[in-house]
Amino acid sequence: MLARLSCEGFRNLASTDWRPGPGRHLIVGANGAGKTSLLEALYLVATTRSFRTPRVEECVTRDLDAFRVHGEFEAAARVALEVGWSRFEGRRRTLNGGEASLTEYLDVQPVVAWSSADVEVLAGAPGARRRLLDQGIVTLRPGSVATLTRYRRTLRQKRELLVVDGSGLDAWNDLLAEAAHDLQRLRSRYVDLLGVELDRIASESRLDLQPITVLYRPSPADGPSGVEALRAGLEEVRAAERRRRMPLAGPHRDELEIRLGGEELRRVASAGERKAAGLLLLAARRAVFAAAGRDPVVLVDDADAELDPRRLAHLWEVFAEASQLFATSSRPAVWESLSTDASWSMEAGRLGSDDRPVEKEKGTS
Amino acid sequence: MASRDPLARLVGELSRLPGIGPKTATRLAHHVLRVPRSEVDALTEALVEVKELLVHCSRCNAITVDDPCSICADPERDTSRICVVEQPFNIPPVERTGEYRGRYHVLLGALSPQRGIGPDQIAVTGLLERLDGVEEVVIATNPNVEGEATALYLSRLLKPRGVRVSRLAFGIPVGGDLEYTDEVTLGRALSGRREM
Numbered sequence: 001m002l003a004r005l006s007c008e009g010f011r012n013l014a015s016t017d018w019r020p021g022p023g024r025h026l027i028v029g030a031n032g033a034g035k036t037s038l039l040e041a042l043y044l045v046a047t048t049r050s051f052r053t054p055r056v057e058e059c060v061t062r063d064l065d066a067f068r069v070h071g072e073f074e075a076a077a078r079v080a081l082e083v084g085w086s087r088f089e090g091r092r093r094t095l096n097g098g099e100a101s102l103t104e105y106l107d108v109q110p111v112v113a114w115s116s117a118d119v120e121v122l123a124g125a126p127g128a129r130r131r132l133l134d135q136g137i138v139t140l141r142p143g144s145v146a147t148l149t150r151y152r153r154t155l156r157q158k159r160e161l162l163v164v165d166g167s168g169l170d171a172w173n174d175l176l177a178e179a180a181h182d183l184q185r186l187r188s189r190y191v192d193l194l195g196v197e198l199d200r201i202a203s204e205s206r207l208d209l210q211p212i213t214v215l216y217r218p219s220p221a222d223g224p225s226g227v228e229a230l231r232a233g234l235e236e237v238r239a240a241e242r243r244r245r246m247p248l249a250g251p252h253r254d255e256l257e258i259r260l261g262g263e264e265l266r267r268v269a270s271a272g273e274r275k276a277a278g279l280l281l282l283a284a285r286r287a288v289f290a291a292a293g294r295d296p297v298v299l300v301d302d303a304d305a306e307l308d309p310r311r312l313a314h315l316w317e318v319f320a321e322a323s324q325l326f327a328t329s330s331r332p333a334v335w336e337s338l339s340t341d342a343s344w345s346m347e348a349g350r351l352g353s354d355d356r357p358v359e360k361e362k363g364t365s
Numbered sequence: 366m367a368s369r370d371p372l373a374r375l376v377g378e379l380s381r382l383p384g385i386g387p388k389t390a391t392r393l394a395h396h397v398l399r400v401p402r403s404e405v406d407a408l409t410e411a412l413v414e415v416k417e418l419l420v421h422c423s424r425c426n427a428i429t430v431d432d433p434c435s436i437c438a439d440p441e442r443d444t445s446r447i448c449v450v451e452q453p454f455n456i457p458p459v460e461r462t463g464e465y466r467g468r469y470h471v472l473l474g475a476l477s478p479q480r481g482i483g484p485d486q487i488a489v490t491g492l493l494e495r496l497d498g499v500e501e502v503v504i505a506t507n508p509n510v511e512g513e514a515t516a517l518y519l520s521r522l523l524k525p526r527g528v529r530v531s532r533l534a535f536g537i538p539v540g541g542d543l544e545y546t547d548e549v550t551l552g553r554a555l556s557g558r559r560e561m
Contacts, residue, residue: 143546144547147549157477157479161483167485170517171476171517172476174514174517175510182549
């Protein structure tokens with residue numbers, strides 16, 4: 001759980017020192033007030049990445065040379081994480097003021113987020129869905145970073161080999177088969193867990209939405225069954241790979257199919273249905289991690305956009321089980337009948353406690 | 366253009382060494398300025414001597430003064446085993462274990478298409494020529510992607526020639542912690558477990 005967040009030089013946020021409690025928090029403010037930046041700062045300090053950009057240097061306030069985001073998280077003990085960037089020293093991260101491996105760092109506080117960019121996950125190219133899977137397996141167990149890195153490095157080498165001349169391809173395929181199998185097993189298990197939670201959430205919710213199902217389509221199709229199957233799959237495309245000079249099978253071609261009422265969601269869903277599906281998927285991800293003892297902080301940017309009041313209310317109920325959630329909105333009126341544990345206002349990068357009672361109703365924690 | 370300032374020139378030369386950045390190079394250069402002339406002469410001499418006296422062993426590619434190297438020339442060494450390493454400096458760590466009495470073969474690299482290193486760029490032919498009377502080849506390439514691919518390549522090449530091919534075991538470091546061991550390492554430690 002986030003106990004304290006402070007930042008300096010970050011986007012359009014004024015110097016912030018924020019101490020939120022548990023439960024569901026609503027942050028309201030006009031467009032450009034800094035709501036998304038606040039969520040981004042929180043996401044960045046927990047994961048070392050931004051959900052808006054792959055280049056963290058873009059997060060620095062215009063005309064400044066450095067930013068710093070400091071987060072304190074409450075678990076068995078209080079742990080301090082910090083991420084910073086400066087024009088002179090580049091990026092840095094610390095755990096309790098000292099150096100730490102990425103695995104140890106990511107182990108501290110899982111986070112799941114929804115922002116407008118995540119529509120890509122539902123409606124865009126397959127790469128965004130593969131990233132969702134990989135974020136999932138790393139959040140579930142940060143040690144999986146090693147599996148991912150090994151696969152990516154091997155793939156990069158094979159890609160280069162195919163461009164050059166393809167000599168020694170067998171050895172690289174042997175290695176790729178091992179690395180790919182490790183990764184596909186993790187992805188496949190994660191999708192199974194997501195499916196179970198999606199079913200449970202749908203059965204408990206009053207939301208009127210056709211069932212959402214997730215289907216993992218590995219490449220080659222029987223990849224997760226074993227290294228031998230993967231090796232055979234790679235062998236099958238060998239000639240084509242040499243001809244086209246690019247790797248044609250393996251986890252980089254995996255697909256996660258998200259279906260709405262049996263149809264591919266990206267083809268049939270309306271904007272509102274996409275948003276609802278995205279939030280259900282977010283709730284399922286939260287539940288998978290929580291069940292594994294990795295209870296995440298949940299971030300929902302522009303939570304009510306695209307949703308009619310009834311759908312918003314039903315989706316808000318789904319997140320009642322989150323132990324800490326931060327939602328942003330530019331339309332305070334639509335939230336009046338919904339219960340929140342704390343409400344904050346954001347204006348010109350400054351965060352203030354809203355007029356609404358701060359401890360309105362305790363969420364489950 | 367070469368710098369006319371001797372100190373800047375020394376810093377420039379030192380910072381070309383692997384692992385030495387400009388800061389360390391500057392510190393080293395100032396150290397050279399401070400020490401007596403005799404120490405600098407000894408260092409210069411050592412540097413030149415390394416280039417003049419050392420050669421690659423014509424059998425195993427190790428660095429040596431005499432060719433063949435002391436290990437290849439030692440009649441007491443077990444000639445039925447060859448341990449394959451990537452670089453000459455990988456030999457001393459294996460020697461220090463005292464667990465290995467066979468001979469070595471240095472590949473002088475590992476497969477890495479990204480760095481333009483394919484099977485023709487590593488010393489494989491020399492290894493194949495040394496297989497007479499060899500029962501086992503122990504592959505001790507590094508446990509990274511390049512080292513692993515090289516090991517798999519060698520294993521495909523050597524097995525059809527009737528040689529037993531083994532690979533250094535992967536596992537949890539002595540003094541390590543299960544909780545912080547990544548899945549790949551732990552999985553391999555499990556699959557490579559030994560009966561007690």
